[in-house]
Amino acid sequence: MRNVTMVRALNEAIAEEMARDESVFVIGEDVADCGGVFGVTAGMAKRFGRERVRQTPISEAAFTGLAVGAAMAGLRPICEIMYVDFATTCMDQILNQAAKLRYMSGGQVTVPLVMRTQQGGGTCEAAQHSQCLEAIFAHVPGLKVAIPATPYDAKGLLKSAIRDDNPVIFLEHKLLYEEKGDIPREEFLVPLGEAEVKREGGDVTVVAWSLMVGKALDAAQALEDEVSVEVIDPRTLVPLDFEAIATSVRKTGRLVIAQEACLAGGFAGEILRRVCDECFDALSAPPRVVGSASVPMPFSPALEAAVLAGEEEIIAAISAVAA
Amino acid sequence: MRNVTMVRALNEAIAEEMARDESVFVIGEDVADCGGVFGVTAGMAKRFGRERVRQTPISEAAFTGLAVGAAMAGLRPICEIMYVDFATTCMDQILNQAAKLRYMSGGQVTVPLVMRTQQGGGTCEAAQHSQCLEAIFAHVPGLKVAIPATPYDAKGLLKSAIRDDNPVIFLEHKLLYEEKGDIPREEFLVPLGEAEVKREGGDVTVVAWSLMVGKALDAAQALEDEVSVEVIDPRTLVPLDFEAIATSVRKTGRLVIAQEACLAGGFAGEILRRVCDECFDALSAPPRVVGSASVPMPFSPALEAAVLAGEEEIIAAISAVAA
Amino acid sequence: MDLAPERLREMLRLMATIRRFELRAQELFREGLAVGEFLGALHSYEGEEAIAVGVCAHLRDDDYVFSSHRGHGHAIAKGADVRAMMAELLGKSTGISRGRGGSMHMFAPEIGLMGGNGIVGGGTPLALGPAFAAQYRGTDQVTVCFFGEGAASQGVFHESLNLASLWRLPVIYVCENNLWAATTPICDAWPVPDLAPRAESFGMPGMTVDGNDLLAVHEAAGEAVGRARAGDGPTLIEAKTYRHRPHCMVIPEHRPEDERAQWEALDPIPRFEAWLLEQGAISDVELADLHTEVEAELDAAADFARQSPLPDPAHFAQYMWA
Amino acid sequence: MDLAPERLREMLRLMATIRRFELRAQELFREGLAVGEFLGALHSYEGEEAIAVGVCAHLRDDDYVFSSHRGHGHAIAKGADVRAMMAELLGKSTGISRGRGGSMHMFAPEIGLMGGNGIVGGGTPLALGPAFAAQYRGTDQVTVCFFGEGAASQGVFHESLNLASLWRLPVIYVCENNLWAATTPICDAWPVPDLAPRAESFGMPGMTVDGNDLLAVHEAAGEAVGRARAGDGPTLIEAKTYRHRPHCMVIPEHRPEDERAQWEALDPIPRFEAWLLEQGAISDVELADLHTEVEAELDAAADFARQSPLPDPAHFAQYMWA
Numbered sequence A, B: 001m002r003n004v005t006m007v008r009a010l011n012e013a014i015a016e017e018m019a020r021d022e023s024v025f026v027i028g029e030d031v032a033d034c035g036g037v038f039g040v041t042a043g044m045a046k047r048f049g050r051e052r053v054r055q056t057p058i059s060e061a062a063f064t065g066l067a068v069g070a071a072m073a074g075l076r077p078i079c080e081i082m083y084v085d086f087a088t089t090c091m092d093q094i095l096n097q098a099a100k101l102r103y104m105s106g107g108q109v110t111v112p113l114v115m116r117t118q119q120g121g122g123t124c125e126a127a128q129h130s131q132c133l134e135a136i137f138a139h140v141p142g143l144k145v146a147i148p149a150t151p152y153d154a155k156g157l158l159k160s161a162i163r164d165d166n167p168v169i170f171l172e173h174k175l176l177y178e179e180k181g182d183i184p185r186e187e188f189l190v191p192l193g194e195a196e197v198k199r200e201g202g203d204v205t206v207v208a209w210s211l212m213v214g215k216a217l218d219a220a221q222a223l224e225d226e227v228s229v230e231v232i233d234p235r236t237l238v239p240l241d242f243e244a245i246a247t248s249v250r251k252t253g254r255l256v257i258a259q260e261a262c263l264a265g266g267f268a269g270e271i272l273r274r275v276c277d278e279c280f281d282a283l284s285a286p287p288r289v290v291g292s293a294s295v296p297m298p299f300s301p302a303l304e305a306a307v308l309a310g311e312e313e314i315i316a317a318i319s320a321v322a323a
Numbered sequence C, D: 001m002d003l004a005p006e007r008l009r010e011m012l013r014l015m016a017t018i019r020r021f022e023l024r025a026q027e028l029f030r031e032g033l034a035v036g037e038f039l040g041a042l043h044s045y046e047g048e049e050a051i052a053v054g055v056c057a058h059l060r061d062d063d064y065v066f067s068s069h070r071g072h073g074h075a076i077a078k079g080a081d082v083r084a085m086m087a088e089l090l091g092k093s094t095g096i097s098r099g100r101g102g103s104m105h106m107f108a109p110e111i112g113l114m115g116g117n118g119i120v121g122g123g124t125p126l127a128l129g130p131a132f133a134a135q136y137r138g139t140d141q142v143t144v145c146f147f148g149e150g151a152a153s154q155g156v157f158h159e160s161l162n163l164a165s166l167w168r169l170p171v172i173y174v175c176e177n178n179l180w181a182a183t184t185p186i187c188d189a190w191p192v193p194d195l196a197p198r199a200e201s202f203g204m205p206g207m208t209v210d211g212n213d214l215l216a217v218h219e220a221a222g223e224a225v226g227r228a229r230a231g232d233g234p235t236l237i238e239a240k241t242y243r244h245r246p247h248c249m250v251i252p253e254h255r256p257e258d259e260r261a262q263w264e265a266l267d268p269i270p271r272f273e274a275w276l277l278e279q280g281a282i283s284d285v286e287l288a289d290l291h292t293e294v295e296a297e298l299d300a301a302a303d304f305a306r307q308s309p310l311p312d313p314a315h316f317a318q319y320m321w322a
């Protein structure tokens, strides 16, 4: 095992896959000269050359479209959008092209594309640099959505995403980049569509992803004398390993879903839908959703802290459902 | 009362508000020469002049941005996006600009904008012309979302939306344009944020919007000898008149939510979240969601019919929750 | 013109096939309507045949074409099977996209047909992809992207020109300027007469050509394709043309009658036929035969489409994931 | 140059204010970091002062400015209160956007400051709006949109040029070409040396100007603003310049040292000062006084910002709905 940051884990995943497969290339803003503004592709240009690490003008629609088209022609692009907020400028390429081309072509075209980006609040970057948009991508059929919480998952999922023949939206979190975790020395993959129980417990199930996994684990720890909390990280929202969630809910009967995205209309609602559909009778208390306040993210640190959902809200929700 | 189509009702709403307020203008593709491809603004250019009915190049991002900026300067634009699917090309102007400008400015700027568009399947126009994207807009704080089912609601809501000082996404349905309904001769408004009970009943609550309201009413009718179904149309998803839903659920204890949007990750999940939060104990059966299959919309009529949710699925869901 | 007569006649045949395909397609559409079935949007390529044919004449099966919403002509010129295309229009399982795509989404990647697009301008960035792939792999494949003058107002088109020029990608952008976008005349969309200067402002060559003159298109495209194959980068070609029909089957005619009459006289098919006859590259009899054969081929295609089965509704999710 | 000495000195004062504002802002940012508070992105306008000042000198309070992520200079040149701006950087309730916006979102609509933008190119279509409103209402107000050469690769910028030209809107697009976009040099983004031909390809005038020469910027902007006020439509101005600092506080320097040194010598403030002294429009004493006053003003602004209260966390939803 080695203890590495998530940035490092992601960097290794890309490097290993580029070494393994010549059809893999990286494209995005500032990806060559500084390895992207978060450093995920640092060193790549030097190692693989600027032909395979393509630094682009600020033209998200064109270079995402290029990546989609290159995937149609058999390459395996890893396309970086600097902030998920900027995906609004290439939404057509993602929602109407990447997601639908295979189906519209009757399966004749495949789009083995990874769209990497990062999201989330907590850095006082205000409303246009702090969103969590996983629910939007997860609502569009044809996209897979990966959203890792640990360096291990990040590396394993990214390698799987690169090898997957479908478009995968890969959502990192800006506050997790410098968080460390153990990863094996030898190669490993984490399959898309397999949840992980991050902590076992018998009283309450907490489903959380991305930054909220850590917060859920902290909450579970804080409550350990009172409630036994099971924390499940789906790791990918599409495909969703609902079976893992259902198994836990059937055991605990109590459910909290924690997302950083704003409360109204988030992906938690989709989990609730499945729970109502498939294991409603197992519930012994009303399930609760934790999320950030439904406002544009304010700049001021005082306000941002008030808006963002965190450990405190998870603790309150666990206590409420366990009562 | 007069019996008019939804196209006519919308047309009247726009004409009345343009006559009432000089700051109201229309902008969009083909809006002057043919009144938009669905004819909603037919006759407007002749009556109000092409200065107030601005036909644009195919530049959704520019003319939507123009509309946002004009609203910031005190005009009241009605901006037409021909199909909601094309909103992907101006997502930044909607999600990052229109929705957030007022908040980011600390309330100094207002954006009294209406974005009209139409959505939905059923016309064999395939995956890029058949989506229902209300869940995406409803997830972004700062946007109101109106989604009428009848000519009356369409006219009353559109007039309210034009007078509202916030950005309103106004989602029509292509299959409802030629449907007729009664509207008063005199002026009327339908406030944003007020649901309507479209049919009273005591056994099962069905929440439905847009095209699904009619299908829910048909389903209720078909089942009338077995189950007494209450059909509630929220009419606007943001603001959501959740109280109306809760009141009904508290009465019936049984809930079906019917959306045309694809099942996974739709707005139904948000209603479920509120129900779990506020009236879970009133439920005497697992709530059910009806929606279209989560695939890109196929072109073939045979496949499209199989994918689209309709009366049949609503009947099955009502029967299931009533059992 | 140093083309062999067979090549010239082949181009005429393709133009005639496109023309006839559109007529049959409209019949099928109306047959559907008559039984209450609305078969989506149908945009006729009639009148613009010289562009698709003149450009695609330079392409190999391993070259790529990205098409638009008005894409039947591009598909046929690229060599697609008209039977499968016709079946697609009816949503049949034998369709070129297995009935999933319809008129606007016809795919045949084995001959480089990478699909139409329901999003105006949607193909312009996608076309950069295979062009990039060719450069990346060191092949001499070229990619062509067809789009209308309406699409030229989309932002992404400009981003694409910039990237194509910056990276000298082997891509050719062909603007089919038919003077109208749905009901909007070009004077309400372009503040300028020509598109070529825009290409030049991005540092790439721009050409303007009579899109109703097959030989002119063929020549311009030859130059552009040659440049791309040689690794000398992209080209923009603006072809001035006119569609014979209204925008699509459900939008009534909005264009002035005299404008239509004026362009009718410039119909690319009779023009090319007259030239062929004049050159002795075809005889009257051969010409009549060609049209008869094409008509028979399209009749057969329409029958094939009608008789093909619809997809099994239970298989709606097929082809979604790879 | 027929400007009165007071006007010239006022422009110098604004440039000095911007320069000093940035220095104070960086100090506050570092103070925050020292106590573990990361105050978002901070993009310095140092080095580019002549552009904002030279352009805004022509604007009235009822003219509009749309700014970018690098917007402090635009706000100050448009007349914003530096105390409120400084408080905004700390997220205080006295901030120019009540602490909701931060560095990239400073608004003061009463003086026509319509905000910066966190989306590169995001302001380019918005700027069409007030320009359209002026035309619609028949006023002679003009709108200016500032953006970087990086933003010039965004599609929406081109759509905006097209619409501005087509409708002859009173809008002026000012491209601040500082040769770098974050860590990307212009040679990796532009296949051409200048932007002006792009404007011309949309049928509108394009100008290229030395962005470090206040008088040159002032003159070009005067022409453009005059044209817009007279109802003669839009103009694009490309101003060549250079930023003195790295892209923002958290990205290390990537630019070659010699390039930086070369541009340092072209610093717009000393250049303009030398000219003023030479013309006798300012004396050494007046110059020293001016700097002392500006320094004091910014010290006071920083103190104001530090001492202002944070917004009440309970009010996070305030200002959301009108």
Ligand SMILES: Cc1ncc(C[n+]2csc(CCOP(=O)(O)OP(=O)(O)O)c2C)c(N)n1
Pocket (backbone or CB within 6 Å): B029, B058, B060, B082, B086, B089, C043, C069, C070, C118, C119, C120, C121, C147, C148, C149, C150, C151, C152, C176, C178, C180, C181, C182, C247
């Ligand atoms: C982004 C987008 N906006 C609008 C439309 C609706 N639409 C379909 S075709 C068309 C006109 C296209 O004009 P042009 O590009 O000139 O092509 P033509 O139809 O003339 O061949 C429009 C507005 C669309 N499909 N996509």
Ligand SMILES: Cc1ncc(C[n+]2csc(CCOP(=O)(O)OP(=O)(O)O)c2C)c(N)n1
Pocket (backbone or CB within 6 Å): A029, A058, A060, A082, A086, A089, D043, D069, D070, D118, D119, D120, D121, D147, D148, D149, D150, D151, D152, D176, D178, D180, D181, D182, D247
């Ligand atoms: C759509 C979008 N893409 C990327 C970014 C990230 N970003 C912020 S500033 C910047 C560079 C902008 O360069 P330029 O327009 O030249 O302005 P400058 O910073 O040089 O003033 C980038 C890439 C963004 N904010 N928005």
Ligand SMILES: [Mg+2]
Pocket (backbone or CB within 6 Å): C148, C149, C150, C176, C177, C178, C179, C180, C181, C182
């Ligand atoms: Mg056209």
Ligand SMILES: [Mg+2]
Pocket (backbone or CB within 6 Å): D148, D149, D150, D176, D177, D178, D179, D180, D181, D182
């Ligand atoms: Mg720059």
